[in-house]
Amino acid sequence: MRTLVTGGAGFIGSNFVHLTLDSRPDVEITVLDALTYAGSRASLAGVEDRIELVEGDIADAELVDRLVADHDLVVHFAAESHNDNSLDNPWPFVQTNVVGTFTLLEAVRRHGKRYHHISTDEVYGDLELDDPTRFTEATPYNPSSPYSSTKGASDLLVRAWVRSFGVQATISNCSNNYGPRQHVEKFIPRQITNVIDGVRPKLYGDGLNVRDWIHVDDHNRAVWAIIDRGEIGETYLIGADGEVDNRTVVRDILELMDQGADDYDHVTDRPGHDRRYAIDSTRLRTELGWAPEYPSFREGLAATIEWYRTHEDWWRPMKDATERKYAATQTVVERS
Numbered sequence: 001m002r003t004l005v006t007g008g009a010g011f012i013g014s015n016f017v018h019l020t021l022d023s024r025p026d027v028e029i030t031v032l033d034a035l036t037y038a039g040s041r042a043s044l045a046g047v048e049d050r051i052e053l054v055e056g057d058i059a060d061a062e063l064v065d066r067l068v069a070d071h072d073l074v075v076h077f078a079a080e081s082h083n084d085n086s087l088d089n090p091w092p093f094v095q096t097n098v099v100g101t102f103t104l105l106e107a108v109r110r111h112g113k114r115y116h117h118i119s120t121d122e123v124y125g126d127l128e129l130d131d132p133t134r135f136t137e138a139t140p141y142n143p144s145s146p147y148s149s150t151k152g153a154s155d156l157l158v159r160a161w162v163r164s165f166g167v168q169a170t171i172s173n174c175s176n177n178y179g180p181r182q183h184v185e186k187f188i189p190r191q192i193t194n195v196i197d198g199v200r201p202k203l204y205g206d207g208l209n210v211r212d213w214i215h216v217d218d219h220n221r222a223v224w225a226i227i228d229r230g231e232i233g234e235t236y237l238i239g240a241d242g243e244v245d246n247r248t249v250v251r252d253i254l255e256l257m258d259q260g261a262d263d264y265d266h267v268t269d270r271p272g273h274d275r276r277y278a279i280d281s282t283r284l285r286t287e288l289g290w291a292p293e294y295p296s297f298r299e300g301l302a303a304t305i306e307w308y309r310t311h312e313d314w315w316r317p318m319k320d321a322t323e324r325k326y327a328a329t330q331t332v333v334e335r336s
Contacts, residue, residue, distance in 0.1 A: 002028050004071040006058050006104065007078030008051075009033035011182040012118070014043035016077065016220040021047050032056055032067060033078065037321075042314050043181045058100035061107075068107035075223065076104055076132040079154075080186060081120075083147050088305070091145035096148035105161045109168070115169040116227050117158045121212065121237070122148035123173060126274035129208065134278035135173075137235050142270075144274055155235075170230045172223060174238040174277045178300065179216035180307040184319045185326075188301070191250055192198040192308045193319050194234045195257045205269030207247030210276040214240040215294040218229070222281075239279025240292040249301075256302050 005021070007013040008031030011039065020027050030052040056063045058078050066075060078100060080086065080093040081281045108115045125142030141156075143149040147150070151289045161167040178188045191201045222238040230236060244252075251261040284290050295298035310314060 001026055001073055001258050002030070002065055002071040003073045004030050004032060006032045006037065006074070006076045006100075008242045009035060009039035009041060009043050009053070009066050009076060011038070011043075011186075011215055012177055013077035014040075014217060015179060016075065016223065017044060017051065017218045018047060019220045020224070021050055021218055030054060030067065030071065030221050032064075034058075034059065037318070038082070038183055040314075045314075050245045058101050059095060064103050065107045065110065068104070068113055069111045071113065073116070073227065074104060075116045075118070075227070076106055076142050076153060077102065077118045079118075079151065081147060083145050086146035086150075086186050090150075093146050093150040097147075101154035101157050103168075105157060105167060108168060109161060109165045109167050109244035113168070114227070115158075115167060116223065117155065117169060117171045117173055118223070119155050119173045119175050120148065120151050121277050121279055122274070123152035123241070124277075125278040127278055129210065130197045130275050131276070134212075134239075134280040135237060136280045137237055137283060158268060159233075159235075164300055168232050170226050170232060171235040172226055172238050173242070173279075174219050174222075174236065175212035175242070177216045177219050177275060178213055179304050180311070182216070182313070183299075183322075184315050186248065186320050187246070188253070188304065189308060189315065190322075191253050192257070192305055193315060195253060195259060196309065197319075201250050201253070201264040202267050203246060203250055203264055204267060204273060207266065209248065209273060210245045211249075212239050212277050213249075213297050213300075214238065214292065215300040218292040218294055221293070222284060223292050225284070229288045236272050236284045236288070237279050237281050239281040240295060240297075241281075242297040243276075243278055244297055252298055252301055253305065256298070256305055301333070307322075 008017050032054045080096045086093045123141050124139045141152045144153045182189045
């Protein structure tokens with residue numbers, strides 16, 4: 001199966017490439033990635049000779065058409081995903097998440113290829129802390145940022161292309177990912193690398209914002225379950241029942257790194273900070289037989305900490321650049 005992975009040098013995409021090559025010898029992979037700050041050739045270290053890497057933009061219609069024509073399956077990870085950046089300048093999010101997805105869908109439609117679309121639970125907005133419900137496939141969209149609204153728009157494009165043109169597509173909306181190769185601007189790796197550098201973590205507001213965490217490898221195993229066994233035209237929610245508030249995440253990181261659990265500082269909250277996300281992945285589990293291999297968030301977090309401890313050569317260059325940028329803009333930590 002010749003598979004085109006967009007955004008395959010980014011966090012989730014690169015882990016998808018590594019996992020696929022380790023577990024599915026029948027799959028040949030081409031990575032299409034713009035190699036912006038969030039994508040790195042270093043994330044594909046060890047598999048460079050087993051893939052084709054094409055540097056390019058998913059909104060480049062001619063390039064995308066040529067690549068899609070030559071593959072059996074498109075797995076679309078590429079996205080602008082940094083919430084704070086979307087507040088500063090929404091246009092790149094419209095260009096990549098909306099125009100880029102449109103470009104891919106048109107190529108898939110012309111050439112009759114299978115397509116899987118990676119999306120986020122943030123399209124559903126947020127839940128109150130005392131709300132017992134969780135997001136399901138039937139939850140109405142209620143995005144709260146330029147990032148989540150453009151991802152919601154891309155999901156709707158996929159649904160329309162399935163219904164209007166018969167495109168062979170599936171969609172997955174996943175909760176917050178963590179694990180190896182995540183850019184240090186993001187919540188968990190920034191806290192881990194700060195502790196490694198002897199810097200006290202900082203926590204927005206009261207720290208009670210809840211996220212539903214899933215290890216990136218569990219996410220990617222679920223993606224393959226959907227590709228293999230999912231129903232065309234359907235959406236599946238991916239989650240590992242990993243609801244944890246941000247304060248607990250920071251305390252767990254500190255404890256697992258042999259620091260005092262209270263060795264962090266509270267700072268003023270950011271505007272529009274979503275309160276709680278929670279995924280109900282019942283359909284994925286019952287219909288497709290998927291289950292997470294990291295059911296314990298703390299266990300997966302310990303493995304993630306160990307990866308960052310042993311891969312400083314991967315994160316150190318971007319860490320220095322990120323901290324310089326945040327110092328200039330007085331940004332404390334990317335919102336989870």
